[in-house]
Amino acid sequence: MSLAIDSNLISARRPVKRGEPTWEMAIFYPLQGHWTEEEYLALDTNRLVELVDGCLEVQPMPAPWHQRIAKFLFLLLNSFVEARRLGEVFFAPLPVWLWPKQLREPDVLFVRPHRIKDPKRPPKGADLAMEVVSEGEENRERDLFIKRAEYAKAKIPEYWIVDVEMQRITVLTLDGTEYRVHGEFGPGTRATSGLLPGFSVAVSEVLAAGEARPQKTTKRRRRR
Numbered sequence: 702m703s704l705a706i707d708s709n710l711i712s713a714r715r716p717v718k719r720g721e722p723t724w725e726m727a728i729f730y731p732l733q734g735h736w737t738e739e740e741y742l743a744l745d746t747n748r749l750v751e752l753v754d755g756c757l758e759v760q761p762m763p764a765p766w767h768q769r770i771a772k773f774l775f776l777l778l779n780s781f782v783e784a785r786r787l788g789e790v791f792f793a794p795l796p797v798w799l800w801p802k803q804l805r806e807p808d809v810l811f812v813r814p815h816r817i818k819d820p821k822r823p824p825k826g827a828d829l830a831m832e833v834v835s836e837g838e839e840n841r842e843r844d845l846f847i848k849r850a851e852y853a854k855a856k857i858p859e860y861w862i863v864d865v866e867m868q869r870i871t872v873l874t875l876d877g878t879e880y881r882v883h884g885e886f887g888p889g890t891r892a893t894s895g896l897l898p899g900f901s902v903a904v905s906e907v908l909a910a911g912e913a914r915p916q917k918t919t920k921r922r923r924r925r
Contacts, residue, residue: 733757741804742796742823749794755802761835766911770833770863771808773910774902778811778831781900788813788828796823797830799855805848808833811897829896831861841866849873853880859896865911870904 731740733756741752749760763771771792779790790811796804804823809831816824830852832844844862852860853875860880862871870892873880886892888908891901 736802738798738802738804749806751806752796752802752804760806761837761840763833763835766865767808767833767835770865770907770911771831773907774831774833774861774863775809777902778809778829778900781897782811787811787897789817797827798823798825799851803851803855805851807831826855827857829859829861829894830857831863833863834865836866849880853878859883859894861892863907865908868904868908870902870907 731737734754736752736755736757738752741750741757744750744757748762751758751760775790775792782788782790788811790809792809793806795810796806797810798804807827807830810824810827811829812824812827816826816828818825830848832848834841834844845864849860849862856875858875860873862873864871868888870886872883872886872892872894874883874895883895884893886904888905891903892907894900
């Protein structure tokens with residue numbers, strides 16, 4: 702990685718104060734807005750980091766309920782796609798190339814074979830992206846508005862937004878350069894795909910997956 706900060710700006714004589722960030726490490730990384738795709742992909746961190754217009758966005762670590770829902774959706778979508786040999790289904794962390802200096806990591810994504818020409822590089826876009834909205838206004842704005850505009854610009858045909866707070870799954874399909882609402886699905890209904898005919902999920906089951914509710918079982922009577 703290239704040095705982007707003049708080391709003279711960080712005085713070596715400045716006393717180290719416990720509890721402060723390690724400012725000296727900043728000289729090993731590019732300035733915001735100057736990150737290249739190669740530098741981003743070489744970044745080694747245990748945090749979810751996305752590249753947005755050459756800037757790094759460090760995302761909050763997901764909670765167990767978020768991961769339960771993402772896993773539930775991944776397993777359903779993966780089973781559907783594999784049975785029909787349509788492509789591959791992945792889950793975060795996996796960078797997806799949207800356009801130069803713009804890589805996002807959808808919670809769940811489906812890609813057709815042509816999007817992965819080099820298995821050591823991020824797929825070029827996606828055919829379907831799913832985001833499970835985390836708590837907090839900033840996270841809601843990112844998934845509901847910012848990523849909606851970005852995924853449409855990247856021409857991702859379908860975008861699913863799983864909004865636990867609103868008890869709703871919104872399925873968006875690409876219409877020209879913008880998304881139109883294919884459907885807004887609540888508890889007791891099944892969210893359906895416009896891109897993948899036959900694929901649907903029960904909204905109540907998705908929400909229950911986040912709470913890890915035990916499924917009711919019927920006890921069998923012993924025969925005498």
